Amino acid sequence: MDIRGRNNVTVAGPVDGPVVVLAHGFGCDQNMWRLVVPVLAERYRVVMFDYVGAGRSDLSAWSAERYSALDGYAQDVVEVCEELGLRDAVFVGHSVSAMIGVLAARRAPRRIGALVMVAPSPRYIDDDGYRGGFSAEDIDELLESLESNYLGWSAAMAPVIMGNPERPELGQELANSFCATDPDIARVFARTTFLSDSRQDLKDVTVPTLVLECAQDVIAPREVGAFVHAAIPSSRLVTLPATGHCPQLSAPETTTDAILEFLRELR
Amino acid sequence: MCRPGGDPEQVGSGDASSEDAAFAALLEDSAEDLYDSAPCGYLSTLMDGTIAKINTTLLKWLGLEREEVVGAVRFADLLTVGGKLYHETHFAPLLRMQGELRGIALEMKAVGGRRLPVLVSSVVKHGSGGDPLLIRTTVFDASDRRAYEQELLRRSKEAELARAEADRARAQAEETRLQAEADRARLADALAALQQSLVPSALPAVPGLETAVHYHTASPDRLGGDFYDLFSLGDGRWAFFLGDVCGKGPQAASLTSLTRYTLRAAALHDPEPTAVLSVLDTVLHDRYAAGGDPRYCTVIFGTVTFTERGEAAVRLASGGHPPALVMRADGQADYLPTPGGVLVGIVPAATFTLAQTILAPGDTLLLYTDGLTEARTGPTRQSLFGDEALLAFGRGHASTSAPEVISALTGLMEGFGDGLDDDTALLALGVPRHPSDPRPGNE
Numbered sequence: 001m002d003i004r005g006r007n008n009v010t011v012a013g014p015v016d017g018p019v020v021v022l023a024h025g026f027g028c029d030q031n032m033w034r035l036v037v038p039v040l041a042e043r044y045r046v047v048m049f050d051y052v053g054a055g056r057s058d059l060s061a062w063s064a065e066r067y068s069a070l071d072g073y074a075q076d077v078v079e080v081c082e083e084l085g086l087r088d089a090v091f092v093g094h095s096v097s098a099m100i101g102v103l104a105a106r107r108a109p110r111r112i113g114a115l116v117m118v119a120p121s122p123r124y125i126d127d128d129g130y131r132g133g134f135s136a137e138d139i140d141e142l143l144e145s146l147e148s149n150y151l152g153w154s155a156a157m158a159p160v161i162m163g164n165p166e167r168p169e170l171g172q173e174l175a176n177s178f179c180a181t182d183p184d185i186a187r188v189f190a191r192t193t194f195l196s197d198s199r200q201d202l203k204d205v206t207v208p209t210l211v212l213e214c215a216q217d218v219i220a221p222r223e224v225g226a227f228v229h230a231a232i233p234s235s236r237l238v239t240l241p242a243t244g245h246c247p248q249l250s251a252p253e254t255t256t257d258a259i260l261e262f263l264r265e266l267r
Numbered sequence: 268m269c270r271p272g273g274d275p276e277q278v279g280s281g282d283a284s285s286e287d288a289a290f291a292a293l294l295e296d297s298a299e300d301l302y303d304s305a306p307c308g309y310l311s312t313l314m315d316g317t318i319a320k321i322n323t324t325l326l327k328w329l330g331l332e333r334e335e336v337v338g339a340v341r342f343a344d345l346l347t348v349g350g351k352l353y354h355e356t357h358f359a360p361l362l363r364m365q366g367e368l369r370g371i372a373l374e375m376k377a378v379g380g381r382r383l384p385v386l387v388s389s390v391v392k393h394g395s396g397g398d399p400l401l402i403r404t405t406v407f408d409a410s411d412r413r414a415y416e417q418e419l420l421r422r423s424k425e426a427e428l429a430r431a432e433a434d435r436a437r438a439q440a441e442e443t444r445l446q447a448e449a450d451r452a453r454l455a456d457a458l459a460a461l462q463q464s465l466v467p468s469a470l471p472a473v474p475g476l477e478t479a480v481h482y483h484t485a486s487p488d489r490l491g492g493d494f495y496d497l498f499s500l501g502d503g504r505w506a507f508f509l510g511d512v513c514g515k516g517p518q519a520a521s522l523t524s525l526t527r528y529t530l531r532a533a534a535l536h537d538p539e540p541t542a543v544l545s546v547l548d549t550v551l552h553d554r555y556a557a558g559g560d561p562r563y564c565t566v567i568f569g570t571v572t573f574t575e576r577g578e579a580a581v582r583l584a585s586g587g588h589p590p591a592l593v594m595r596a597d598g599q600a601d602y603l604p605t606p607g608g609v610l611v612g613i614v615p616a617a618t619f620t621l622a623q624t625i626l627a628p629g630d631t632l633l634l635y636t637d638g639l640t641e642a643r644t645g646p647t648r649q650s651l652f653g654d655e656a657l658l659a660f661g662r663g664h665a666s667t668s669a670p671e672v673i674s675a676l677t678g679l680m681e682g683f684g685d686g687l688d689d690d691t692a693l694l695a696l697g698v699p700r701h702p703s704d705p706r707p708g709n710e
Contacts, residue, residue, distance in 0.1 A: 027356030032360060134348065138349060140349070141349025141350075145353040145372070145373070194352075244359055246359060250314070
């Protein structure tokens with residue numbers, strides 16, 4: 001199987017640089033990293049990819065069975081690492097990908113030597129003595145939102161994105177990322193992401209880990225960042241002065257700096 | 268637009284004053300008022316989403332006061348939780364990446380738990396240095412549109428369900444059809460097996476006798492009611508029979524079976540034809556008529572022994588069956604009368620009379636069921652083939668062999684087409700000519 005094509009693998013930076021894998025979360029594709037890649041790629045070999053079902057991946061490789069569990073996505077990560085022959089790569093996972101990275105590191109310990117967890121949450125739904133920030137009904141509401149937007153999305157958004165005069169190449173990519181995503185696939189990913197419970201998996205993390213949380217993030221609140229940090233003894237917690245769930249977009253410099261600092265310390 | 272003059276009197280029209288009032292109102296519609304009271308919601312936020320400015324229209328829709336919003340909450344805080352998730356995972360990243368978004372469907376929270384479906388468009392305003400400064404957002408009330416969309420979705424789901432249901436029903440019908448076909452095939456197999464048990468699969472070879480048989484079943488999926496057999500009695504003696512039971516189908520088959528095996532068993536005990544038919548009559552009567560369910564058959568039973576000269580001596584008796592036809596080597600043909608024979612199984616202790624004939628070389632004895640003589644012929648299929656026509660046929664085909672007689676009759680029956688609507692059995696027994704005795708036709 002052509003893994004590079006299947007997962008739309010792209011690579012930047014010096015061939016002999018230490019490898020950093022950037023993994024996107026639910027809702028977007030590898031374009032999420034576009035603001036941090038230029039700086040990272042000055043010294044590091046940066047590998048990006050789209051999970052099967054997202055972005056410009058091969059949708060024919062998608063199956064509801066495999067991608068209804070985070071392990072299915074972790075398998076994507078392992079297969080990409082194997083395809084590129086990576087060893088001791090630093091895996092940077094945003095949002096749900098932070099947890100996917102934990103699962104991938106457990107599956108292929110020699111491939112992944114360190115983790116950067118950007119705005120991670122091992123469990124989005126509140127539980128006994130645990131506050132994830134959401135209820136099961138909230139997740140249903142998100143699925144509704146997804147549904148109602150795919151109605152207007154294709155018709156209203158495609159021309160806007162496609163017609164972006166300043167950055168036509170961006171428009172093309174975004175159209176693929178956001179407009180062409182099969183609503184059924186998005187629904188499966190949303191359910192898998194927001195209904196997952198990976199709290200028990202955190203204790204298996206033994207590699208050096210950086211937990212990057214945002215000061216204000218409705219999806220991964222501060223309590224959750226603290227929970228992740230506490231559950232992984234080998235972790236360091238850095239709170240970015242950023243708002244929202246996507247610091248790599250809202251505060252790209254700060255985010256990049258934090259990642260670079262962690263990378264330097266690994267050496 | 269430039270309005271000339273300015274003196275109402277110069278216009279001299281009664282409508283002038285109202286036009287003036289409208290024009291004055293237009294002039295007074297300041298940009299600020301246009302913003303605040305626009306028919307859509309406006310808000311501006313800092314890049315972190317904190318609301319910096321919001322118009323009165325949107326505040327009214329949401330039932331909020333300006334003070335509790337401006338500088339106090341972020342745009343995402345005004346959304347439902349699902350909308351908030353959607354905002355964080357799709358809306359905000361996309362807006363950051365392309366600087367503009369249009370027509371995103373979200374729901375806002377209004378006071379009292381009311382939800383306001385809206386369509387949101389946002390654009391990022393950049394400073395002179397290209398830095399993103401703030402986000403301008405317009406909000407349209409999409410209650411009607413959302414209701415319409417949900418109706419569309421509902422209908423589309425219903426259609427989807429209906430289609431799935433139809434597919435399921437079609438698959439089920441197909442399965443039922445296949446099952447029915449399989450059942451029919453299995454039944455046909457069973458019927459064929461049963462039918463084969465009612466007649467011998469092949470006639471035994473009888474030294475000194477040429478034999479031929481033909482069985483026509485009127486309907487392939489129905490059991491025939493005709494039967495025949497030819498079997499050895501030992502010591503060079505042979506027995507044969509051919510008959511027709513009343514009715515068709517499984518019950519007739521059961522009657523046929525009983526008849527056939529009774530005849531065979533009785534013949535081994537005492538092969539005298541009248542005695543054999545008497546036994547059959549007793550058995551059938553006891554089995555059926557005595558129980559109030561009269562069933563019967565017509566049958567000719569006979570035996571063959573051979574003379575020292577190679578002739579076949581035939582003794583036969585008939586129970587209500589059409590008489591056998593004897594075709595002679597010299598071209599003559601006649602029925603062999605079997606008077607007094609009654610239907611077998613109707614009356615207890617029926618008696619049967621014996622008929623005899625000698626088959627010389629070249630002679631043939633033909634037994635048949637009434638499917639042949641009652642075949643409908645003629646252009647309108649209204650007349651019957653009949654005894655006379657069969658006799659004429661016999662005379663026309665006398666001096667041929669048993670296989671040739673059956674072959675000729677089979678050809679004749681094929682010509683009847685759908686006029687042959689009943690089962691028909693034919694059995695011919697003939698003594699071969701001496702090889703040294705050439706047939707008349709071959710001279």
